[in-house]
Amino acid sequence: MPGNVLVVAEHWNGQPESVTLQLLTKGRELADAMGVALEVLVVGHHIASVAEALRNRGADTIFMADEVALARAACGLQAEVAVAALQEIAPALTLVGYTLVGMELGPAIATRLGITAMTNCVNVEWLDGEIVVTRPVYDGALHARIILDKGAPALAALQKGSTPTLPAAPRDTVVHPLTIDVSAMPARGEVLQLIEEPISDIDITKAEIIVSAGRGVGDPSKLPMIEACAKALGGLMGCSRPLVDQGWLPRERQVGASGKTVTPKVYIACGISGASQHLAGMSEAKMIVAINKDADAPIFQVAHYGIVGDLFEIVPELTAQASKG
């Protein structure tokens, strides 16, 4: 009998993360196509509320590995517990998020299980009896389509935002607690504290319009031009990670996997190439506009409207016309 499709849940403060709900949408689609069941694995401590929130989200079974030892465990032990669970469940395909958490857990699990792993996937499909993944290579300029060996268990890490979230729908979901002996597992680290960034004065997640600056702005002296444009449109300025890394802007402005996830009505990406980490934070904006001099920039693949041109010409013009109202 072929194995099922399994989603490894991510959770925070007793609630599942949005990426997990997205993975369940994709997982349901794959499980239906393959004619198998969809399972979820929740690893952690005090996770009953996570399992409860994942009911009626498309899964047939929720496996819970609830261990006291996991309360302060580093990823090493979490991975060991997940590996023990997956050895018992034996899914055909394991899905994790290509998030900072999944980037740590996914490779750790796949390596210990000795299974094929495909990370940074924008799509996973079941075609003619084979699992086919699509993932970017070479800075995202190209996409590779990769066919996994038939019948071999595999793990795929999917980009956040690559699948929509389905609304909850009634389903008979069975919750199945697992008993895993952690006593012999090496701890390999301990979480000392969890930190949540305090809410700052500038909250780009609340903005209806975001004008975001990327590496293409060239140097920090050009940022007032972007901010003026955001202001003229009644929005806020955001940015991509490299600008924060270089100290040009504070982290509260950062959009992307490691920064904020934003869903404004309008997102204008200025000189942002569109690395997957950035797309993860803004792909669900209602309208995405990309201004970039490179017509091949990956950002144009998610944009609704594209302008190939000089942002130093376009942005001031946009400010001027928007100010006129």
Next chain:
Amino acid sequence: MKILVCCKAVPGAVTEVAVETQGNVLRYRSPFQSMNECDEYAIEEALVLKRQYGGEIIALTMGGISTQEILYTAAAKGADKIVRVDAVVQDPAATSIVLAAALKTLGADLILTGTQSRDSLSSFVGVATAQRLGVSFAFAVTAIEKDGEGAVKVRKELGGGRSADVRLPLPALVCIQTGIQPLNYTPPARLMRARQQRPQSITLADLGLTQDDIAPKGYRIASVARPVRSGQAQMLAGTAEETVRQLLSKIAEVR
């Protein structure tokens, strides 16, 4: 503290990308190779740790002879020793096999890597290597300090403005997040001097590995191509004034 930094030579702009006949290797042309940017941050952090705690820095790469260039960059920045494993491997799992074997031979208290390479974009090799070595690890780390003898305390990002402080027993492998330190400019004169440093070369045979051990397994690449546009991106063209006028009317529709 003995710090080992794994760094990768990555191609600049690639052209003529094609799937090789066996189906799991990509062939391409590229005018130049440079050090993967994420790995540069790992080097910068190693330099800061050495200044603080003393010890030595070994820069390790894997690839053909041309990848030696990035080791000179590492030496110019301050690596004490440079090592190249003479093997050309693209597959991330196979890469972790080779690196784990090399790290076992070289030994280190702290192993630093970047979070992602710009060609493969996998974010896989660092953690996979740690797992093969059976050492503690953390991903997307933005700060490292010693925590008594035999351990480090790291701060790692969890995404969405969250992070965690984690104590890791040594030896540990830490994947460095971008921005942990500023990237420093390397003067050409130092780069010239660094070229006099002779890299240690290790072969697969030295590590007890064969080509078969590092053959990509479990998949075949069907195609590699420019992504198909989802069809929704409408390009706005004309003078700046015309383009912006069109754009503002589109914005007005959704507000």
